[in-house]
Amino acid sequence: VPASDVELVRGALEGTESAFREIVMRYQRPIYGLIARMVRDPGRAEELAQDTFVKAFRALHTYDVRRKFSSWLLTIAHHVAIDELRKCSLDTEPLEQATEDGEWRREFADAKAPTPAALAENAQLAMVLQTAIRRLRPEYREVVTLRYERELDYDEIAEITGLPMGTVKSSLHRARKELAEHLENLGWSATTHSTT
Amino acid sequence: MERDNPLNDVSDERLFELFRSVDGPTPSPDFALRTMRAVMRDPVPAGRKALRDPLTSMFGWAAVIAAVALSVLALALTQPDRRREFFAAHHARRRHGRVAHAVHANCRTGARLVYDRRRRGVACHGHAEGTTGLVLTAVVGALSLSALHRLLISKREEPEWQELS
Numbered sequence: 001v002p003a004s005d006v007e008l009v010r011g012a013l014e015g016t017e018s019a020f021r022e023i024v025m026r027y028q029r030p031i032y033g034l035i036a037r038m039v040r041d042p043g044r045a046e047e048l049a050q051d052t053f054v055k056a057f058r059a060l061h062t063y064d065v066r067r068k069f070s071s072w073l074l075t076i077a078h079h080v081a082i083d084e085l086r087k088c089s090l091d092t093e094p095l096e097q098a099t100e101d102g103e104w105r106r107e108f109a110d111a112k113a114p115t116p117a118a119l120a121e122n123a124q125l126a127m128v129l130q131t132a133i134r135r136l137r138p139e140y141r142e143v144v145t146l147r148y149e150r151e152l153d154y155d156e157i158a159e160i161t162g163l164p165m166g167t168v169k170s171s172l173h174r175a176r177k178e179l180a181e182h183l184e185n186l187g188w189s190a191t192t193h194s195t196t
Numbered sequence: 197m198e199r200d201n202p203l204n205d206v207s208d209e210r211l212f213e214l215f216r217s218v219d220g221p222t223p224s225p226d227f228a229l230r231t232m233r234a235v236m237r238d239p240v241p242a243g244r245k246a247l248r249d250p251l252t253s254m255f256g257w258a259a260v261i262a263a264v265a266l267s268v269l270a271l272a273l274t275q276p277d278r279r280r281e282f283f284a285a286h287h288a289r290r291r292h293g294r295v296a297h298a299v300h301a302n303c304r305t306g307a308r309l310v311y312d313r314r315r316r317g318v319a320c321h322g323h324a325e326g327t328t329g330l331v332l333t334a335v336v337g338a339l340s341l342s343a344l345h346r347l348l349i350s351k352r353e354e355p356e357w358q359e360l361s
């Protein structure tokens with residue numbers, strides 16, 4: 001029987017290296033996935049994900065076992081990614097501006113968007129989804145990732161991002177609309193094409 | 197479901213379906229290994245135990261025990277009368293295969309050595325072999341202490357993190 005998160009935390013606090021290693025193994029994908037979606041640079045995302053685990057270990061004794069460990073860890077990842085975005089002033093270009101200057105149109109032309117039939121391929125679909133998510137604003141990218149990739153509830157997303165529930169819902173609503181537009185521009189239609 | 201225009205929106209279910217059908221971003225295969233190295237290198241917050249690999253700890257203790265045994269052996273071998281006694285014990289072990297006897301004899305050598313040191317004080321300092329023995333003992337002792345330090349004492353620092361909300 002795999003150890004629970006709380007058991008692993010207790011083990012790590014007692015100095016058992018394998019307990020914290022298990023935490024890293026268990027959560028490396030969710031943490032890296034969230035950060036990579038937010039900062040859009042795989043190399044930097046790895047550094048920040050590593051930083052998240054180091055910070056988590058430092059603060060492990062402050063973890064309240066009544067909280068969900070994954071939410072606690074994702075909160076740290078959220079702070080790490082937000083700090084990075086603020087520091088680098090990445091992705092602050094508003095959607096409207098980018099559309100007006102035609103930058104994205106050029107990207108679409110260069111990308112040679114695949115046909116709907118080819119999109120049935122998992123790898124291509126992943127690429128399209130990745131591209132569509134990358135074109136979202138950072139705050140939308142985060143809520144979309146937490147909601148659809150991590151499949152978290154609204155209240156968990158609110159807890160991780162520190163946003164009010166209403167803001168989370170409205171952000172997700174707008175994010176879905178933007179995502180639908182981007183997906184359609186890339187050749188995937190939410191209303192006509194199946195993903196399975 | 198809050199949808200203004202169904203043609204411009206994707207439902208929750210469609211997005212769940214879409215995300216499940218693709219693999220999300222994954223870190224490089226050695227990510228966990230590098231992360232653990234970074235965590236182990238990071239100073240341990242005050243009042244917290246450092247992470248330890250049980251296997252490494254076992255080897256560490258084995259090294260300490262070996263170092264202590266070597267110290268006693270080195271001291272024993274640098275004193276002529278004790279050296280004779282030591283080799284006699286080993287000879288007896290080889291001849292009779294009586295390991296217990298050898299261990300007992302070696303322990304006795306060590307005990308006598310400590311007793312003699314107390315009794316004779318600095319007398320052996322003048323002896324060339326005694327000096328060599330002392331240097332060797334000092335080196336092995338220092339190595340033992342270093343290994344003990346690594347095993348038992350962690351580098352500590354004041355916590356610099358902030359309480360997470």
